[in-house]
Amino acid sequence: MAVDPLLPGTSSVREDVNAGLGSRETKHLVRDQVFVALLLLLTSVGLIVLGALLIDTGLDGIPSISMDFLTSFPSAFPEKAGIESAIMGTLWLMGVVALVIIPLGIATALYLEEYADPSKWWNRVIEVNIQNLAAVPSIVYGILGLAYIVRGPLDLGRTVLAGGLTLSLVVLPVVIITAREAIRAVPPSIKEGALALGATQWQAIWRQILPSSIPGIATGVILSLSRAIGETAPLILVGAATFVAFNPTSLDSPFTALPLQIFSWISQPNEDFQALAAAAIVVLLVILILLNAVAIWLRNRYQRRW
Amino acid sequence: MSAYDPRSPSTLGAVTEPEQTPERQAGDPGVPGQVPPIPAGEPHAPAPAVVHHDVVDHAIEKPVFETEDLSVHYGGKPAVLDVTMKVPQKEITAFIGPSGCGKSTILRCFDRMNDLIPAASVGGRVLYHGIDLYAADVDAVQVRKRIGMVFQKPNPFPKAIYENIAFGPRVLGMKGNMDEIVETALRRASLWDDVKDRLKDNAFGMSGGQQQRLCIARALATNPDVLLMDEPCSALDPISTGRIEDLMHELKETVSIVIVTHNMQQAARVSDRTAFFIVDLSAGEENRIGRLVEYGPTDRIFTNPHDTRTEEYVSGKFG
Missing domain, CATH: 1.10.3720.10 (MetI-like)
Structure with a gap:
């Protein structure tokens, strides 16, 4: 294993990072997307509940408005x-x-x-x-x-x-x-x-x-x-x-x-x-x-x- | 309230002949970039003869400002100590010195803007045409009506150009044709030709240099006899800076100007007199005390300074 002359003891980390440069698209990107999807899901829970309430009220109420x-x-x-x-x-x-x-x-x-x-x-x-x-x-x-x-x-x-x-x-x-x-x-x-x-x-x-x-x-x-x-x-x-x-x-x-x-x-x-x-x-x-x-x-x- | 007497002992006492300068022997030039040491003394004791007034300055007849042992403390800690000087009429006086030397603080004593900082307290005296600005019966608002101020960053009001100029005269209750007052002020700040067709436009649409000249015009609209300028060009490009310096040369026919500047070349270009301030660290690194070191005609300060610290500063060795 090559020893980094500038930062001794970090060579293995360095190699991981270098290796990661090529494989980023597979591992990290999937994780990123899963996280974004989770956030969207949680946001939509609140919006869906609110929307359902509004639609329900609207269906009940709008016919009576005159x-x-x-x-x-x-x-x-x-x-x-x-x-x-x-x-x-x-x-x-x-x-x-x-x-x-x-x-x-x-x-x-x-x-x-x-x-x-x-x-x-x-x-x-x-x-x-x-x-x-x-x-x-x-x-x-x-x-x-x-x-x-x-x-x-x-x-x-x-x-x-x-x-x-x-x-x-x-x-x-x-x-x-x-x-x-x-x-x-x-x-x-x-x-x-x-x-x-x-x-x-x-x-x-x-x-x-x-x-x-x-x-x-x-x-x-x-x-x-x-x-x-x-x-x-x-x-x-x-x-x-x-x-x-x-x-x-x-x-x-x-x-x-x-x-x-x-x-x-x-x-x-x-x-x-x-x-x-x-x-x-x-x-x-x-x-x-x-x-x-x-x-x-x-x-x-x-x-x-x- | 006494008028200035050139032979009064209180003012003469502060004169130090240039020949009797103890620091000159003390000073092998300091390390570049460092404030040269000041001979140790007891903290809070009067500075050990650090002031090198030119004798000529004490011969100034009818100064517009005259300070006697002017000191400013913030929350009990001294910020500037023992400034004694005379600012002549119809000239440009520049305050130079490194950051934290108290030059802006002293400037703000001249129109009592320090009153706005609750922790600040002012000692000594500031005489304006012989009137003590800090006397109990002097109202800070009345002081500021006579003395104009321009700030480091252009601060036009978020209103029409016209309204920016008209604000001061209206507050003063000036009589007369407001259109004329506005035009005169804009002409004096050589801004009229730039803005005469868009007086109703918001001042925020102007360039930084125009905004600063608008602030000068705004200050001139009330016909002050002094204009205090606190680093007026530090936020401007060289061309705008040049226009403001030209403007200052025109204005000094009618107005006394005191300018604080970081820029030594600017002081050398525009001013008739220069006061050099320094940060005194003799009371410890946490107690940075501003002091006036040398004050005199600009030519002499830059070509033949009497104090080694002035010499090192104007030659670029520190600050």
Whole structure:
């Protein structure tokens, strides 16, 4: 056996490698392909399950979707029942959520990114808590909403405002986290440039940093809304009604929402109501896909490479 | 707040006659690529007479900046110590020296950009036309409104070219025709002919050299009397660099310029005066302290330096 003069003791390894140069196509390529096939299989398991669910729901639900379905109120008779009050309730809720989370989320993110001194313990407490709050189950927020918003200090009753505020609490941590990321993505040199021109910190933030981070913040807000739109548990706890035969007219109206309507119909024994639930799920999915599409479009359209 | 008095003892005290230079005997030239040793002293003690000011510099009438024992500490550790110098008006002053010698740190004291680093603390005094920039009643924002700054990497705002220039004047609340202000600033930065037809285009579409000249124009739009430039050409190609150097020669008719540069040839080409900084390792490898070694007319610094370390640096033996 030849001894490699440069690396004594490695000659056998070297010979293996040299021998392997010729046989690579047989042994290694097969292994590579098996691994890729395995990965594809595992990926497709998730996709197939999701696809089957969508197709099943679509087959059940799409025949029931009509203008009448979209413009009728719930009813004890399945052929007359519709989701107008649920859609309107959901829109009202989303309006409240948007009005609450946009200013609160951006303000908190700006404070934490631009003003908070991370060496102070209270700022670290805020930061850790926001991270943790994002992982708290939404039903816990429902209990909180029931205790402090519906009853307790705010005492708003089972109204659109109470439901919207509760949903805002659910998604606020996510809004704050995504807004912080969007603000952090603006390079410090932009802020330096503005400050060097004699801008105050507020002018630098308001005229340069915030406009540059708006697309990222908007994406985060839309994704948060699309999470809030599907939330059911907190709304059940704050006592949203499931049978509401009128649209909300103000912030203190009683209300229902799409996921609640679905939940209520699913629990009916009558098969026809099951089909209505499937139809409402399709409507909710379409709204969700539209919201997410807007978010993706915003991100791609305004994404900036610094 | 006192006006500069050329005979005041505090400034005269720092003058060291070129003939009395102890380092010259001490210095057999150091190993190339290494910082020559500095005579050992107690750490934190004043540097052992390392400053070789030219007497001429102390005769500068009405300096735009005057520092007295200016020191900067980061988190309690000294970064630059005991810089005493005068920066003349309507001239180009270059700061040169190896990495970590504190030249950028000193530059950033001149418009209080160090305030943005919470751990940084500034000692000594910086006088701007006789006004102490770090006095309790001086607002950093007001300082920066009078003193322009250009950074190492071009940092235009992600907006239209026009909006980039208009930002400063708007923030200042400048009165007058904004179109004229923008045009004047772009002309002064000799950028007007390049961009006059695309003022509404995003500044990110410009070349790196144009972006840097846009940043110069942006700084000039507020009519500062000083322009601080922190290695403005380090990210640019030689042709863009040449245009910016030409521009600096035109600008010095109206503006005082202080430029930090890694590039000795650039300092030699553009500057009227050169300050040479060094990294002092006498307090240990972890305590790198920047110090001003020699300051004087650029010709003399490059042809007849009084300090061996300056001589070795400008002749390319280290750094």
